[in-house]
Amino acid sequence: MDDEVYQETSYDTLLKLQQSAIEKGKNLAERSESRELLLEKLFPLFNDKNWLREYSNEEYTGALMGLDGSMQVISGFGNIHFIPWSVALVYLYLEEKFDPDIESNISEVEADKDELEIKDKDLADVLGEIVKIEGNENKAVRSTGTKKMLERETYMISRVKEKLQEKKIQKGAILIDGPLVDPPNWRKTDYVRKRCQALKEVSQDIPILGIAKRIKERFYLEDKEEKIYNYSKDLYKNIYKNNVIYDDRDLITGLAIEKGQLDTSMYTDMINVEQKNDLYKKYSKNGVSVQSFFYKNSIRSPVIRVDTIKEADYSLSEYVSILEKSYLKGLEDPLPVMLAHEKCQISKSCAESLKMEISNRSAKGSKKTQLSNLIMR
Secondary structure (H helix, E strand, O other): OOHHHHHHOOHHHHHHHHHHHHHHHHHHHHHHHHHHHHHHHHHHHHHHHOOEEEOOOOOOOOEEEEEEEEEOOEEEEOOEEEEEEEEEEEEEEOOOOOOOOOOOOOOOOOOOOOOOEOOHHHOEEEEEEEEEEEOOOHHHHHHHHHHHHHHHHHHHHHOHHHHHHHOOOOOEEEEEEOOOOOOOOOOOHHHHHHHHHHHHHHHOOOOEEEEEOOOOOOHHHHHOHHHHHHHOHHHHHHHHHOOOOOOHHHHHHHHHHHHOOOOOOEEEOOEEOOOOOHHHHHHHHOOOOEEEEEEEOOOOOOOEEEEEEOOOOOOHHHHHHHHHHHOOOOOOOOHHHHHHHHHHOOOHHHHHHHHHHHHHHHOOOOHHHHHHHHHHO
């Protein structure tokens, strides 16, 4: 800690907190040690069962698409709120595999035309508008805005085949930023039915991959629970009772390190998640049974969960080849997902600017109305 931090906190309080921090650090060190030993003992099981595999150089030859949505809440007009939302579907025409050495913080990809063909007028389809909502509960307002964005995202999914035909693309795959069951808490029957219908129709001809980047679940751990129990009761106790392994990402990352080939793409076997909770079961009843695998592109990239549709006729190796083509050296996430995110992103500063525009346009009322708007802003 620097001197300013010391000066801002009383000596007695700081002493107690530092003592507690030292103790917590020791506990974490002991946990990390236990975790490493556990992974060393667990690795032979995963290796023998071929649950953690290396990429086998099968190349995907189609185009790539990325889909994402964004929204913000603009408040400050009494109980009237405005929700700017945007959904973007981007297209990448990658005729040949290329691997330029680019930094991980890039915002644009530059490559020779022979390597990357992107037609400017066909780069993306974007939907967006500002929705007016009346209400006093911020949570309800945000939920309504999210619903609108997701409905338009589902609409965009339903039009993917039509879009490919317009652009005369013979073969393509779509990567959605987020899980296929999205969002986890949205259970409206009509929404689920329409989303499942769109996913089913498109996935008959086009592989769909849901890219879940923030993994907090233990789907993979739950899938292997019985097998790990039969393999070692002690390992089972530490994983499932003592929670030495935090989540699926922690497990896959640790096992990849144990395998020792961190610059090689690695992926797991496919697991069924269609019965994990009531929402997944609802999707399954509507003809979309979700199955997932986990993928790590390189030492620089985090583990992602990839959601796929069980009813679609694509192999695990084909999904992996799509991911291989989606990553460029130096990127943490698949390029189509990154470009879709950047294309649809509505920043807070943009929302503030839109708020000012709305406020200025509303200032044509009487002086009393203007004063009222100013006070409630």
